[in-house]
Amino acid sequence: MNYFKIWLAGARYSLVRTMMFRGDFFIWSLVELLWMGVNLLLVAVIYQHTPSIAGWTQYQMVMLVGTGMLVQRLLMGFFWTNLFELGRNVRSGAFDFFLSQPGHPLFMASTRKLDPDGLANSFVALGVVIFAANKLNLHPSVLDMIGYTLVIFAGLAIHYSILVLTMSLSFWLTSTSGIEGTYFALTEFSRLPKGAFHGLARLVFVWILPLVVVSNTPAEILFSGFKLSWALGLVGIAIIWLSVAIFVFNRGLKRYASASS
Amino acid sequence: MIAVFSKYKQAFILGLQSNLVYRWNFLARGLFSLLHLAAAFILWGAIFTVKPTIGGFNLAQTITYFVTLIILQFFIGAFNEDYQISEEIRNGLINQFLLKPINYYLYRFSVFVAARLVSGALVLIPLILISPWIGSYLVFPHDMWRLLCAIPAMAMAAIIQFSIAYCFGMLSFWFLEIQGFVILSMAVETALGGQAFPLDLMPKAIFNIAQYLPFFYQMYFPAAIITGRIGPELITQGFMIQAFWVVVLLCTSQLLWVRGLKRHTAVGG
Numbered sequence: 105m106n107y108f109k110i111w112l113a114g115a116r117y118s119l120v121r122t123m124m125f126r127g128d129f130f131i132w133s134l135v136e137l138l139w140m141g142v143n144l145l146l147v148a149v150i151y152q153h154t155p156s157i158a159g160w161t162q163y164q165m166v167m168l169v170g171t172g173m174l175v176q177r178l179l180m181g182f183f184w185t186n187l188f189e190l191g192r193n194v195r196s197g198a199f200d201f202f203l204s205q206p207g208h209p210l211f212m213a214s215t216r217k218l219d220p221d222g223l224a225n226s227f228v229a230l231g232v233v234i235f236a237a238n239k240l241n242l243h244p245s246v247l248d249m250i251g252y253t254l255v256i257f258a259g260l261a262i263h264y265s266i267l268v269l270t271m272s273l274s275f276w277l278t279s280t281s282g283i284e285g286t287y288f289a290l291t292e293f294s295r296l297p298k299g300a301f302h303g304l305a306r307l308v309f310v311w312i313l314p315l316v317v318v319s320n321t322p323a324e325i326l327f328s329g330f331k332l333s334w335a336l337g338l339v340g341i342a343i344i345w346l347s348v349a350i351f352v353f354n355r356g357l358k359r360y361a362s363a364s365s
Numbered sequence: 366m367i368a369v370f371s372k373y374k375q376a377f378i379l380g381l382q383s384n385l386v387y388r389w390n391f392l393a394r395g396l397f398s399l400l401h402l403a404a405a406f407i408l409w410g411a412i413f414t415v416k417p418t419i420g421g422f423n424l425a426q427t428i429t430y431f432v433t434l435i436i437l438q439f440f441i442g443a444f445n446e447d448y449q450i451s452e453e454i455r456n457g458l459i460n461q462f463l464l465k466p467i468n469y470y471l472y473r474f475s476v477f478v479a480a481r482l483v484s485g486a487l488v489l490i491p492l493i494l495i496s497p498w499i500g501s502y503l504v505f506p507h508d509m510w511r512l513l514c515a516i517p518a519m520a521m522a523a524i525i526q527f528s529i530a531y532c533f534g535m536l537s538f539w540f541l542e543i544q545g546f547v548i549l550s551m552a553v554e555t556a557l558g559g560q561a562f563p564l565d566l567m568p569k570a571i572f573n574i575a576q577y578l579p580f581f582y583q584m585y586f587p588a589a590i591i592t593g594r595i596g597p598e599l600i601t602q603g604f605m606i607q608a609f610w611v612v613v614l615l616c617t618s619q620l621l622w623v624r625g626l627k628r629h630t631a632v633g634g
Binding site: 131135139142149150154155156289299300301 | 393394397400401403404407408410411412414415416419420542545546548549552553555556561562566567568
């Protein structure tokens, strides 16, 4: 409850800030909208030439891309700016600020700001998913929708953990500028169907880094109905990743030596 | 003339030295591009299992196109020049150029050329390392004239890329933050510059429109010449449109610089 109150205060502050810089909000919303457009354009162009990719039809692929974008927009909206600044703050010593706050430093450092543009665009991504579901003539049951929501949040937890692990490197390395690029390079794989991965790629991107499963599982729940084993599997993976991320962050925290005298 | 040249030669040497400091960053970026290449490989590999050719090209030719794009990006692409210029304007570092007989555009361009030589050389390292695996997928046409045409196309593409970045940097005279604009244009450039997919796969009507936009000449045009995706007719026409955009962007760069300086306040000594 206490944490929720702290989060709410941060959210309120972020909204007030957004209202102050409306032009910025508009530009960044447009940025995310256009990037989603690029991904959908790629799908549209490819399906001009082929009826299916690894067994996925055009609108199934749109749904996959939409789902991948939904998870990513939620990450952008809730956590991105905070974690992106984590690296810089650790280097500059501004991280001290979070240590003196009433809560676990990871919680304080990852929830300070909200990005309303990312959240606004998560509705656009959801719109893409609904559009694809309509085109596929899907009628998901309430259970399917609950399952979809559950695995989306499990996916969000996995993406969050990967980002925390990446940014925690700044406790050990002196310069981590550009390291966030790793995350973007990896998310490219989350927009591909699982069946396209073979051999080593399958081992790395499907099993070791669960990025492909994160986007494929929710989409598959909508096509072929909710399966408890899939949902529980993904929630389990999310818990493991989150635990590892918190563990590594805490280890890093012990190394943090501030920057001032 | 020689004096003018030696002025910018110094800027070039300075650029070489300062960019060599960032060699690990460029190498890391090169490794990220390999991830991008792996994603392209997986996606297009799956697409080509259904059909042997798409748009008249097979899997190897398509992979060759993406590898060429990566090399071009490190040799002629603008990285964070817009951001550097923006910082120099915001921090007042451009004030020193206002008093010296140095053209700011030419100075930045010399540094850009030096930076691209460094990053271009560095991207070859990861590519050579993975060549045993991708070597069999690299199929370039054997026409000598294509290579000869590629040189001016790449040079003009570099000017277009740099000038667009320069113009975005110039926006700092008017706006506090330009990062939003930069990433916005990056999305357009990714789609219409041919980085997401070879532009010739787009429907004919859209391809014809894209041909008249500057983005077409940033990456796709030189890459398509080298990999044989476009024929002699389109290349001849392309050179004219590319030259047109070079002139337009050079004029815009100069205009924004002159207009921007009128708004600029140089504070301090």
